[in-house]
Amino acid sequence: MPENISRRTFVRGAAMLGVYGGLMGFGLTGCAAPSKPEEKAAAAWKAGTYSADVVGHNAPFTIDVTFSESAITAIDTSTSQESLGVGAYALEDLSAKMMEFQTLNLDAVTGATLSSMSLAQGVKECAEQAGAAKDLESAAAPEEEIAETYTADVCVVGGGGAGLAAAISASQAGATVVVVEKCGITGGSTNVSEGALNAVDPERQEKQGIEDFVETFYTSTMEGGHNLGDPTLVHYLTDNALDSVHWMESLGVAFKDEVGSATGSLGERSHYPATPSGNTYIRSFIDYIEKNSDTITMLHEMQVTKLNTDSSGAVVGVEALHRGTEPVTVEAKSVVIATGGFGANVEYRQKVNTGVWSSVTLDDTIGCTNIKPCAQGEGLSLAEGAGAELVGLSDIQLHPCGTPGTGLMEDIRTSGRNRVFVNKEGSRFVNEGAERDKLCEAIFAQPESTYWIVVNKVRYPSETEPDANGATIENMLSLGHIVKGETIEDLAEQTGMDAAKLQASIDAYNAVVAGEAEDEFGFKAGNTADTQLTEGPWYACRKVPTVHHTMGGIKIDVDCHALDASGKSVANLYACGECTGGIHGSNRLGGNAIADCMTFGRVAGAQAAANAGA
Structure with a gap:
C-alpha cells in the first residue's frame, strides 16, 4: 500500500453546503445519532417525513427526509434524474454523510456542484419543517485526515x-x-x-x-x-x-x-x-x-x-x-x-481553434458534452x-447530439440507426451515417444551426422501457424535452414543421432502407438494424452541435x-x-x-x- 509519510487533520468546509440553504435517484436510511444529542434533547424535533421540491442539474425532483425527534433517519431522492456516477453519486454520498454526521456543513462534490446544492437546499427545507434546521446548521463539519506526502511506484x-x-x-x-x-x-x-x-x-x-x-x-x-x-x-x-x-x-x-x-x-x-x-x-x-x-x-x-x-x-x-x-x-x-x-475550457479551445472549425466561434454559445471541471x-x-x-x-470535434442551451447529450440520442435528421421545415439535409464533422457542418448550414432528430416506435416500442442510456420516453415527455405526435401530421403541427416536407423526408428514407432508391445525401442502408419507419407514435427532439472531444x-x-x-x-x-x-x-x-x-x-x-x- 502506498506509504503515508506524514498526516494532517482538517475540518472540511471550503464550500459548505449548509450555508446555501439515484442511481437515477435512491433512498438511504440510517440510525446515526446526532453529533450533539445533549443540545437537542431540550427541544425535540418534530418526527415525521417531510418533502421539498428542488431543481437538479438534469431536472426537478422531490426530496423526502425522515426525522426522529433527534436525528435524520432517511433521505429519499428516488425521483431524481441526475446522471449516473455524477449527480446521482453526489446525492448518495452527501445523503449518507448528512446522516452519519447529522450536519448540513458538508462540501459540495466537485464536478456535481448543482446536484450537491439541490440536495442541501431540499434537506434544509425539510429540516425547517421538522424544526431541525438550526441544530443541523450549527453542527460541526466532519473532520478528514489526509497525508502531506504519499509514495508509490506509479x-x-x-x-x-x-x-x-x-x-x-x-x-x-x-x-x-x-x-x-x-x-x-x-x-x-x-x-x-x-x-x-x-x-x-x-x-x-x-x-x-x-x-x-x-x-x-x-x-x-x-x-x-x-x-x-x-x-x-x-x-x-x-x-x-x-x-x-x-x-x-x-x-x-x-x-x-x-x-x-x-x-x-x-x-x-x-x-x-x-x-x-x-x-x-x-x-x-x-x-x-x-x-x-x-x-x-x-x-x-x-x-x-x-x-x-x-x-x-x-x-x-x-x-x-x-x-x-x-x-x-x-x-x-x-x-x-x-x-x-480541454473541451470545456472555452478560452483555450478558442485560442487553438485554427483547424477544421476555424470558421466557427467556439465561445460559450457552443456547449460541451464533458463535465465542466474535468475537461480543462x-x-x-x-x-x-x-x-x-x-x-x-x-x-477539435463537435458532436451533433447537443442539447440546446447546455450542449449535454441527453434525451433521444443520435447513436444507432432508425432515425432521421430534418431541419426546422421538416426536410432531410444530410446522410445520417456520415462522420461527425460532416454532420455538424451540415447542421450549421441549416436555419438557426439546429435540427430535429425524428424517431418512431421502431426505436421506442415502449414509452416506459429505458433506452440504452437509461432514459424513457415517458420521462422525456414529462420534462418537456421532446415532442410526440401520433401521426406525421400531428408531429409536424407540434414542432412547426411542414407536414408535406416531413412526410417526404420519411418516405425518401424508407425507400433507401427498402432498397428501392439511392439517397440524394449518400445514406447507405444495409446495417443489420435498419428498418423502415412507418407507424406512430412519432417523437422528435431538437439538437445542436456541441464540443465533444479534443x-x-x-x-x-x-x-x-x-x-x-x-x-x-x-x-x-x-x-x-x-x-x-x-x-x-x-x-x-x-x-x-x-x-x-x-x-x-x-x-x-x-x-x-x-x-x-x-
Whole structure:
C-alpha cells in the first residue's frame, strides 16, 4: 500500500453546503445519532417525513427526509434524474454523510456542484419543517485526515476511464499506485458517455451477419480522421481494441451480445455495456480498486499544480492542492497523465481553434458534452512544463447530439440507426451515417444551426422501457424535452414543421432502407438494424452541435511515453486517453474514444509499472 509519510487533520468546509440553504435517484436510511444529542434533547424535533421540491442539474425532483425527534433517519431522492456516477453519486454520498454526521456543513462534490446544492437546499427545507434546521446548521463539519506526502511506484493524474485503466493495469503488473483526481467524483467524461467501444469482434459480429476486418477498422479510422492520425498509433489501437474488451470483461464488465453503430462510427462494431452508459465501466473499475486498496489509493478533490523533476529533468512525482488549500506531495517512480481533454475550457479551445472549425466561434454559445471541471486541459500544460510536445491542438470535434442551451447529450440520442435528421421545415439535409464533422457542418448550414432528430416506435416500442442510456420516453415527455405526435401530421403541427416536407423526408428514407432508391445525401442502408419507419407514435427532439472531444494533446509513442519535440521520451512520464494527440487525426470516429482510453490506458499502466521496477 502506498506509504503515508506524514498526516494532517482538517475540518472540511471550503464550500459548505449548509450555508446555501439515484442511481437515477435512491433512498438511504440510517440510525446515526446526532453529533450533539445533549443540545437537542431540550427541544425535540418534530418526527415525521417531510418533502421539498428542488431543481437538479438534469431536472426537478422531490426530496423526502425522515426525522426522529433527534436525528435524520432517511433521505429519499428516488425521483431524481441526475446522471449516473455524477449527480446521482453526489446525492448518495452527501445523503449518507448528512446522516452519519447529522450536519448540513458538508462540501459540495466537485464536478456535481448543482446536484450537491439541490440536495442541501431540499434537506434544509425539510429540516425547517421538522424544526431541525438550526441544530443541523450549527453542527460541526466532519473532520478528514489526509497525508502531506504519499509514495508509490506509479502516480496517475486523473481518475477518468483512461486513468483508472492505467491504475488497474499498473496494479496488475505489481505496482503500488496513487490516483490523484481533482473532482469529487470518479470516472470523468467516461461516466457521462454512452459507452460505445469499437472493436472488430468475430464472435459477436458473425452471429449478426456482419463481415468486418481489423484492416477495415484501421482504414476507416485513418480516413475518418482525414489521414492525419499517426499510422503506428492507429494500427496499435485497431489491432488491440478487442483485447481491451476482453480485459474489461475480466474485471466484471458485461457487454451486450450484439454490436451496434455509434454516431459517426463508420462501421457496425460498437460494443455497448449491458447496463446503461459508460458509468458501467467505472463501477466495475471502482469495484476492482476497492478490492485492491492495498495497492491502489484514490485521492479526490486534489488539483495537481506541478510535476516534480530531479536534476536530470526526470519526473519524480507531483505537487497537488486538496480543495485548493492543503498541499500534498506524491513521490513516484513513474507518472501517468490521464487528465482528459480541454473541451470545456472555452478560452483555450478558442485560442487553438485554427483547424477544421476555424470558421466557427467556439465561445460559450457552443456547449460541451464533458463535465465542466474535468475537461480543462491542465494535464497538457503540466506535461509541456516537463518538456513534452503538444500536437494537433486545433483538432477539435463537435458532436451533433447537443442539447440546446447546455450542449449535454441527453434525451433521444443520435447513436444507432432508425432515425432521421430534418431541419426546422421538416426536410432531410444530410446522410445520417456520415462522420461527425460532416454532420455538424451540415447542421450549421441549416436555419438557426439546429435540427430535429425524428424517431418512431421502431426505436421506442415502449414509452416506459429505458433506452440504452437509461432514459424513457415517458420521462422525456414529462420534462418537456421532446415532442410526440401520433401521426406525421400531428408531429409536424407540434414542432412547426411542414407536414408535406416531413412526410417526404420519411418516405425518401424508407425507400433507401427498402432498397428501392439511392439517397440524394449518400445514406447507405444495409446495417443489420435498419428498418423502415412507418407507424406512430412519432417523437422528435431538437439538437445542436456541441464540443465533444479534443483530439490534440501530448505526443506519445505506442508505449505511451510522453515525447519531447525531438521524439525522445521524457523520463518517467507517460500519458493516455483524451489528453494525448496523434491518434484520431482531425476527426474521431464515434466509439473510438473508449477504445483509445482502455487500450492505451492498459499500456500506460503496464509500462509505468515496468519503469518503476515493479
